[in-house]
Amino acid sequence: MADVSxxxxxxxxxxxxxxxxxxxxxxxxxxxxxPFDVPNTDISDLELGTNGDPISWTVQNPIESSLAxxxxxxxxxxxxxxxxxxxxxxxxxxxxxxxxxxxxxxxGETTTMKGKITSGPATTSLASSGKIKTPVYGFKWFKVxxxxxxxxxxxx
Numbered sequence: 001m002a003d004v005s006x007x008x009x010x011x012x013x014x015x016x017x018x019x020x021x022x023x024x025x026x027x028x029x030x031x032x033x034x035p036f037d038v039p040n041t042d043i044s045d046l047e048l049g050t051n052g053d054p055i056s057w058t059v060q061n062p063i064e065s066s067l068a069x070x071x072x073x074x075x076x077x078x079x080x081x082x083x084x085x086x087x088x089x090x091x092x093x094x095x096x097x098x099x100x101x102x103x104x105x106x107x108g109e110t111t112t113m114k115g116k117i118t119s120g121p122a123t124t125s126l127a128s129s130g131k132i133k134t135p136v137y138g139f140k141w142f143k144v145x146x147x148x149x150x151x152x153x154x155x156x
Contacts (some may be wrong), residue, residue, distance in 0.1 A: 003107055010104040011036075011067075013078065015097035018085045023102065030068050030134045038065045049090035049126040062115065062140035067101070071124060071132040079137050083120035099139060104105070115141035 012023035028034035032098035041063050046056040069075040085095035101113045125132040 003154045006091075006105060012098045012102045013059070013082070015082050015095070016087070016099075017095040017097050018082055021100070023100075024078050026067070026069065026078065028070040028073040030070050031132050033068045033136065034066075035068050036065065038063065062142055063144050064118075065113070065139050065141065066136050067133050067139065068136040070137055070148040076135055079135065082117055083122075085123070085139060086117050086128040101139070101141075103151065104107065109147065109149040111144065111146045113139070113145075114143040115139055 006009075009029075009034040010137060012028055014021045014023045017113075041061050042059055043061070044056060045057045049055055067079065069079060082097065082099065086097055088094040097114055097117070099117055103111045103113075117137060118138065118140050121133075121135050124135070125133035
């Protein structure tokens with residue numbers, strides 16, 4: 001039987017310049033939004049020629065994702081530090097970090113991603129509920145390597 005729970009998932013994030021590629025654990029995942037989301041990515045396209053002939057081609061696009069954490073936690077400060085160091089402004093260049101995110105799910109599936117942080121909140125926002133709003137950080141990945149889970153029950 002497939003177990004689709006992500007309870008106990010392990011994430012580490014490293015930033016090439018900000019944290020000198022030292023992995024920092026991320027585990028403070030919120031309940032009010034998806035903690036980690038990867039929308040579909042276009043990998044090819046198709047059109048029809050003027051006489052109805054199909055013409056297709058592959059396209060290379062970065063893989064986009066978002067990572068949300070509970071506000072006012074160490075994980076929030078880690079991601080905010082990466083965001084702040086990579087946001088360029090007058091007189092302050094970007095750290096130009098290459099970000100590595102590693103995810104290990106409880107079923108053994110692992111995913112390693114390399115890319116850039118592309119968005120995040122410049123400061124904390126306030127929600128109408130009276131709580132600090134959950135910060136969500138955006139990333140674009142140029143390399144994604146996934147190892148599927150191993151089903152240890154096969155053969156029993």
